[in-house]
Amino acid sequence: MNVPIKSTLDPEQQRITGDALRASVVDLIDLSLIAKQAHWNVLGTHFRSVHLALDELVSAAREFTDSAAERATAIGVSPDGRAATVAKEAAGLEFPDGWQQDTEVINAIVDNLTTVIRRFRERIAATEKADPVTQDLFIEIAARLEQLHWMWQAQLSTA
Amino acid sequence: MNVPIKSTLDPEQQRITGDALRASVVDLIDLSLIAKQAHWNVLGTHFRSVHLALDELVSAAREFTDSAAERATAIGVSPDGRAATVAKEAAGLEFPDGWQQDTEVINAIVDNLTTVIRRFRERIAATEKADPVTQDLFIEIAARLEQLHWMWQAQLSTA
Amino acid sequence: MNVPIKSTLDPEQQRITGDALRASVVDLIDLSLIAKQAHWNVLGTHFRSVHLALDELVSAAREFTDSAAERATAIGVSPDGRAATVAKEAAGLEFPDGWQQDTEVINAIVDNLTTVIRRFRERIAATEKADPVTQDLFIEIAARLEQLHWMWQAQLSTA
Amino acid sequence: MNVPIKSTLDPEQQRITGDALRASVVDLIDLSLIAKQAHWNVLGTHFRSVHLALDELVSAAREFTDSAAERATAIGVSPDGRAATVAKEAAGLEFPDGWQQDTEVINAIVDNLTTVIRRFRERIAATEKADPVTQDLFIEIAARLEQLHWMWQAQLSTA
Amino acid sequence: MNVPIKSTLDPEQQRITGDALRASVVDLIDLSLIAKQAHWNVLGTHFRSVHLALDELVSAAREFTDSAAERATAIGVSPDGRAATVAKEAAGLEFPDGWQQDTEVINAIVDNLTTVIRRFRERIAATEKADPVTQDLFIEIAARLEQLHWMWQAQLSTA
Amino acid sequence: MNVPIKSTLDPEQQRITGDALRASVVDLIDLSLIAKQAHWNVLGTHFRSVHLALDELVSAAREFTDSAAERATAIGVSPDGRAATVAKEAAGLEFPDGWQQDTEVINAIVDNLTTVIRRFRERIAATEKADPVTQDLFIEIAARLEQLHWMWQAQLSTA
Amino acid sequence: MNVPIKSTLDPEQQRITGDALRASVVDLIDLSLIAKQAHWNVLGTHFRSVHLALDELVSAAREFTDSAAERATAIGVSPDGRAATVAKEAAGLEFPDGWQQDTEVINAIVDNLTTVIRRFRERIAATEKADPVTQDLFIEIAARLEQLHWMWQAQLSTA
C-alpha cells in the first residue's frame, strides 16, 4: 500500500489502529445501508415510530463512518468504503429481502447492533496501547450505539 | 414478490416503473459510496476543492436515493439497497483502491456521472407512458446530475 | 363568470384546466378538514403517531390548496373554497362523527387518499394537452399524496 | 355521545363549555375559509396589502381553531370541524362568489369579524362560571380578533 | 419567615397566594421527576412514543415550576424546591421502582395528572380574590396540563 | 373626540377602559424613557449588570406600550404617546439628571416600579366589569412588572 | 463556438435547447433590470406596495437567470448575459426613463410579463421533444411568472 500521508504513529501502532478503523468503516456503512433498507421496507402498526427511529440510526452510522474514515486518513491509512468491499468484508450483519413486519425489523436491528457493538468493544481494547486518540473515537461510537441498542431493545422487552 | 402496498398503477405500469426505480436506488447508492471513497482518498493541490465538491455530490446522491426508494414504495414496490445487492447489480461504476491523485479523481467522477446520467435519460423515456409522476422525479435527478456533470467537467476543460 | 384576469391559455384550454383546478381546491380543502377532524378525535394506543402524522397531512393539503387556487387565478379563473361549496361539491370523502379508534382512522385516511389520488391521476391526463404548467402541479401533488398513501397503508399491512 | 375522555368539569359545566367550544370551532373554520376565499379573489389597487393581511387572518383563525378544538377534547368533548358541519351550523358569515373589489372585501371582512367577535363576547360571559380555563382562551381569541377588527376598519375610516 | 422582598399584596392575600404557590412548586417538581423516571424506565412496543411524550411533559413541568417559584418571589414569598422538601410535602403522586411496561406508564401518568390538575383547579378558586395575577398563572398551567391529560388518556381510550 | 373605529363595548365600558389604557400608555412610555436614561448614566462596580438589566426593562416597557396602545385602538379609543403628553400627564415617576451611582439607580428603579405596579393593580380592579379582555392585558403587564420588581429589589435586600 | 463541455444531447437537440436557453438568459436579465429600474423610480400612494413587490420580481428573475444559464452550461452551451448582448438581443421589453407614476409602473410590468410569458410558452413547446429536462425548467419559470402576472394584473382589475 502506498502511504503518502505521514503518520505520527510508529508502523506497528499504525497497522493495529489502521486495521481497526478500516473494518469499522465497512461495518458502519453496512449498518447504515441496512437501516435505510429497513426504513423503506417496514410494515405494521408501529411503522411511523420505527421508520423515524431508523433514520436516526442512519444518521449516527453515517456520521461515525466519516469519523472513522477520516481518522484512518489522519494516521496515514487509506480507508475503503466501496460497495464491493463492504459486500465482501461484511462481518455478519444481515437483513432479509422485501417488505418486513415491524417487530421483525426491531429484532433484526437489535441483533445487528449487538454484533457491531461487540466488535467496537474489541477495538477499544485493541487500540488502548496503540493509539488512545483512536480509542477515544471508538468509545464515543460504542456509547452512542449502546444507547441505541437500549432503545431498540426497550421496544421488545417487558417489565 | 409480496405486494402489501396497493398501487394506483396497473401491473404493467408498475412493473416498468418499479424496475426503473429499483435500478436507480442501486446506481445512486453506488455513486454515493464512490463519492465518499473519493472524498477520503483524494490527494493533490486541489485537495480542498475536490474534497468539498465530493460531499455535495454525496448529499445529492443520498437525497435522490431516498426519493427513488420512497417512490418505489409509493407504487407498491419494495426497494433493495443492501450492500450485497449494490455490489451485485452495480452497472459499471468504478473507482480504484487507495489514495488517488486529484486529477484522476475528477476524471473518474466525470466518467461515473456520464454513465449514471445516460441511464437516467433512458428511464425518463421508459416511464413517460408508464408513470409521469416517476418520470418527473427522474427529470429532477437528471437535471441535478447534469449540472454536477458540467461542474466536474469544467475542472478539466480548456477554453 | 366575470374574467378580469387575462389568461395566456385559449378559452378551451382555460375551461378544461380551470374546471380541474376548481375541483382540486374543493377536494383538498375537504381532505384538510377531515385530517384535522381525525387529528382531534383519534383514540387508541397509536394516538401520538397518528395525531402527529395527521398534522403532516393537513400541512400538505393546505399547501396544495393554495397552489391549486393560485394556479386557477393565474389562468384567469376564480377559485371557490367556501364551506358551502366544499360541502356541496365534495366528491365522496367521508369521515364519521365523534371519537374514533386509531385503526379506524388509518383505514379512513387510506380510503380518502385513494379517492383523491385517483382524481388527480385523471387530472394529470386531462391537462396534458390543455396546460402542461398545471399538469406539472398535479404531478407534484400526486407524488406527495402517493407517498403519504404508502405511509398510511404501511401501518395496516403485513409482510 | 360517547365520552371516552374523562373531564375535570362536572356535567353541567362540561355541557356549557363544550357547546361554546364546538360552536367556536365551526365559526373559526368558516372564518378561515372565507379569508382564504378573499385572499384569492381580491382585485383592485390595494390588492397586495389586502392579499397579505388576509393571510394573517387565516393564520390567526387556524391557530385558534386548533386551540378551541383541543380545549374541547381536554374537557372530554369531541369537536366537529367537517365541511358539512361547518356549512350546516355556520352562523351567518357570508362572502360572495367570484372576483371581488378590494373595498368590498374589506367591508365583508369587517362585517364577518363583527359577527364573530360578538359571539365570542357572549362565550366569555357564558363560561365565566362554567370554566375559567376556557374563558381565558376565549378572552385571548377576542383580544386578537378585536385587534384585527380595528386594523380592517382603519382601512375604511376617515379621521 | 424573613421577608426581604416587599409585596404589593396585603398580608392575608400574600399568605393565601404564597401557600398555593409553594405547594405548586413541590407538585411540579415531583411531576417532573416522575416523568423523567418514566422516560428512562419505560419498556414495550410503544417505547418511542411514550419516551418522547414524557420529555414534553418534563419540559412543561419544569417551565411551570420556574413560573410558580418566581411568582412566589414576586409577591415576597421564598419558594422551597429542595429534594427533602419535595419528598416530605409531596401530595400523593406515585411511580413504582424499576422497569415499567408502557401501558402501565400511561396509566400512572394519567393518574398523576388527574391528581395535580385537581389541585390546580382548587388553587384557581382559592386565588380568585386573593390575587388575580397568580390565578392567571394557575389557569395557564391547568390549561396545558389538561391538554396533556387528554393526550395521555387518548392512548388508553376506545371509541 | 372623533371615534371612527366602532367598539364592541358600550360607551360607559369604553370610557372606563379607554381612560385606563390611555394612562397606561403614558406610564409605560415614561418608564421606558427612564430606564433608557438609567441605562446610559449608570456608574459603579455593578455597571454591567445594571446596564444590561435596564435594557430588559426597556424592552418590556416598549412591548407593553404597544399592547396597551393597540388595545385602545381596538376598542375605538385614540391613544396619545407624544412627548408633551407624557411630560404633562406623567404620574410621579422620577429620575435625576446626570451620572448616577449604581445603587441609586437600583433604588430609583424599584421606586418607579412600585408606583407603576400600584396603578396597574388599580386598573385590574377597574376593568374587571368593564372589559375582561383589557383586564387580561393588565394582569399580564402586572405579572411581568412584579417579576422585575422582585429582581430589582433582590439586588438591595439582605437575607 | 468552442464546446469544451460534453453534452448528453445530440447536436440537433442541443442546438434547439441551447438557443432557447440563451434567449431566456437575455430575457430574464432584461426583466430583472427593468424591475429594479421601476423599484427605484416609482412614485405615488402605492409606492411601498409596488416597491416591495418589484423586489420579489427581481429575486424571481435573478434566480431563473441563474437556472437557465447553468442549464445551458449543463448541455454544453455557453450562455451570454453581458450588458451589450442583453441590449442588442432584447426582445421588446420596455420601460421609460425617469420617475414613474405607480399605476404606470403596474401597467408596464404587466405588459412586460405578458411578453416574457408568451416567449416561455413557445419554449415549452419547442423543447418538449428536444430535452424534457430543460422543458421542466421552462414550465417552472412559466408557472411562477404567470402567478406574478395575476398578482400584477389584480392591482388594475375591477370585479
Add this chain to the structure above:
Amino acid sequence: MNVPIKSTLDPEQQRITGDALRASVVDLIDLSLIAKQAHWNVLGTHFRSVHLALDELVSAAREFTDSAAERATAIGVSPDGRAATVAKEAAGLEFPDGWQQDTEVINAIVDNLTTVIRRFRERIAATEKADPVTQDLFIEIAARLEQLHWMWQAQLSTA
C-alpha cells in the same frame, strides 16, 4: 456638570460634540414617539402600508437614539432623554392629537424628517473638526433618514 468619564477629546471639542449629541438624543426620541403615535392613529385605505412603514421608522429612530446617547457617554458627556427634557427641548417636530388620515400622516412625517435631517446636516458640519468619529455617526444617521425621506415623499409625489 460632574464628568466621571474621561474623554479623549479636549474640552472645546468635547463641548461642541457633546452639545450636538445631546440635542440629537432629544430629536430622535421625539421622532420615535411621533412615529409610534402615527403608527397607532393612522386611518385610511393605505393604513397597512403606512402602519408598517412607521414601525421601520421607529426602529431606525430608536437605534440611532442609542448610538447617539452612547457616543455621548463615550466622550464623557451625560445624555438626557427623559420625557420632560424631550418635551422642553424639542425642536419643532409636531404631530396632531387623535385619529389622522393616512395622507395627513405622510405629510407630517415628511415635514418632521425634513426638519430633523436639516439639523443633522448642521451637526455634520459642526463636528468635522471637533470629532470625526462623531461626525461619522451623524453621516450614517443622515444617510438613513434621507433614504426614509425619499420613501415617504415618494408616496405623495407624481411623476
Add this chain to the structure above:
Amino acid sequence: MNVPIKSTLDPEQQRITGDALRASVVDLIDLSLIAKQAHWNVLGTHFRSVHLALDELVSAAREFTDSAAERATAIGVSPDGRAATVAKEAAGLEFPDGWQQDTEVINAIVDNLTTVIRRFRERIAATEKADPVTQDLFIEIAARLEQLHWMWQAQLSTA
C-alpha cells in the same frame, strides 16, 4: 432487580458501573434542585450575576443527569431519580431554607461542587477497568464541574 435490557458488560462490570451511575443520577438531581433553589432565593448586589450563573449550573446538572441515567439503561440497569430516592440517598449536599445572601450562596455552591467532584473523581477510578465507555462520561462530567468549580471559587478568591 428485573433486567430486561441485555448488557454488553459482564455481571461484575455491570454491577460496579451500574452502582456508580445510579449514585450519579441521585447526586446530579440533588445538585440541580439545590441550584434552582439558590436561583430563586438569592439576594444581594450580585443578584443578577449569581441568578444567571445558577441557571447555567442547572442546565449542566440536568443534561448530565440524563446522560448518566441513559448510560445506566444502556448497560441494562434501571436508574432511580424519584424525589424520595434522592432525599434518602443524597450524599451530603446541603442548602439552607429561605432567602440567602449572595456571598453565602456562592460559598454553598462551591462546597457542594467540591463534594460532587470528589465523588466523580472516585467513579473515574472505579470504572476504569469495569467500563471505559462509562468512565469517559464521568471524565466529561468532571471536566465541566471542575470548570464551574473554578468560576464559582473565583468569585470569592483574592489575588
Add this chain to the structure above:
Amino acid sequence: MNVPIKSTLDPEQQRITGDALRASVVDLIDLSLIAKQAHWNVLGTHFRSVHLALDELVSAAREFTDSAAERATAIGVSPDGRAATVAKEAAGLEFPDGWQQDTEVINAIVDNLTTVIRRFRERIAATEKADPVTQDLFIEIAARLEQLHWMWQAQLSTA
C-alpha cells in the same frame, strides 16, 4: 429632468453628487453582469474556487448598485440602470464571449476591478465638498472593492 423628490442639497451639490451616483449605478451593474458571465463560463482546474468567488463579487456589486441607486433617489435624482443605458454608458469594462480559461478570468476580473476602483477613487474626491454622506458610501464601496482586488490579484502573484 422632472424632480419630484426634494433634495436637502443645493442644485450644484445635487448635480455633482447625482452624476457620480448615476455613473456608479451603471458601472456596478456592468460589473455584476460581467461577474455572472464569468461565473458561468469559467473552465480549468481552479473552476470551483473561481466560480464561488465570482458569486461573492456579484453579491457585492448588486448590493452596492442598490445602495448607489437609492442614494440617488434620496437626493432627488432618478437613477437609470436599464440594459441599454448600461451598454451605452459603460466605461470600458470588458469580458470576452464564450468559455474562458480560469487564469484568463482572473486576469479579466483584476483588470475590471482596477478600472472600477480608479473611478470610485475619483468620486470620493469629487463628492468630499458636495456631499459627505454620499462620499461615505463611495468610501465603503471602495474599501470592499479594494479588498476583492487584493484577493483576485493574490491568485496571480508570486512571493
Add this chain to the structure above:
Amino acid sequence: MNVPIKSTLDPEQQRITGDALRASVVDLIDLSLIAKQAHWNVLGTHFRSVHLALDELVSAAREFTDSAAERATAIGVSPDGRAATVAKEAAGLEFPDGWQQDTEVINAIVDNLTTVIRRFRERIAATEKADPVTQDLFIEIAARLEQLHWMWQAQLSTA
C-alpha cells in the same frame, strides 16, 4: 519589501497608510492577548461580569485585527502579526503575571484602552490625506474602542 500586490495609492500614500496599518495590527493583537489573559486570571466578586466583558473586548480586537491586516493587503502592504513581532514592537500595553483582582483588571484594561485609543486618534489624523478609505476604518475602530472605554471606566467611576 517585495510588493506583489498593486496598490491604487501612490508610494508616499502607501508608505504612510501601510505603516499605520502594520502598527495597528500589532497593537490590536497585543490588546486581544491581554484581554484573554485577564479573562482567565480575574478573581473577585465581579468575576462573572468582568470575565464576560473581556470576551467582548477580545472579539472586537480580533475582528479589527483582521480588518486592519486585510486593509494592509488591499493597499499592497504585507502585515506582520507573529508573536515575536508583537512582543518586539508592542507599544506599552501591560498586564501583570498571575491571578488578578477584578478591580485591578478593570484599571489595567482602562489604561490599555486609553493608550490604544490615543494611537488610533493619531492614525485618523495621519491618514486623512493619505487614504480616506483607511481613515474610515480607523474611525470605526476608534468609535468602538471609545464605547468600550466608557463601559470599563463606568465600573470604576462614582457619580
Add this chain to the structure above:
Amino acid sequence: MNVPIKSTLDPEQQRITGDALRASVVDLIDLSLIAKQAHWNVLGTHFRSVHLALDELVSAAREFTDSAAERATAIGVSPDGRAATVAKEAAGLEFPDGWQQDTEVINAIVDNLTTVIRRFRERIAATEKADPVTQDLFIEIAARLEQLHWMWQAQLSTA
C-alpha cells in the same frame, strides 16, 4: 505562585498537569498567530482554498487555547498567554516574514502541525496518571490537529 483556586488534584499531579497546560496555551497561541499570518500573506493560484483553510485552523487553535487555559484555571494554575511569554517560550514554530507562495505556506503549516502534534502526543502520555480529565482534553486536541495535519499534507502528496 499565589494559588487562590483550590485544586482537586494533589500537588504533584497539579504540577505535572499545570506545566503541560501552560505550555499548550503558548503553543496554541503561537499556532493561531502563525495561521493568521499565513492567511493574510499567502499568494498563488491556490490562494482562495488556502486562505479559507487557514481560518479553520485559526478557529481550532483559538478554541483549544481557551479550553487549555480554562482547564489550567480549573486545576488552580494561572495560565499565561501574553505576547512576550509566547515569544519567549515558543517551541520552534516558524513562519517567514512577508508575502509567501501558497506551496510554501502549505509546507510551513504541515511542519508546524507536525511539531505541535508531537508535543501533544507527549502530553497525552505525561498526564495519563496525573489527570485523566486533562488527558482527555489533550486527546481531543490531538485528534483534531491530526485531522488537519492529513488535510494539509494531502495538498502536497501524490498518489
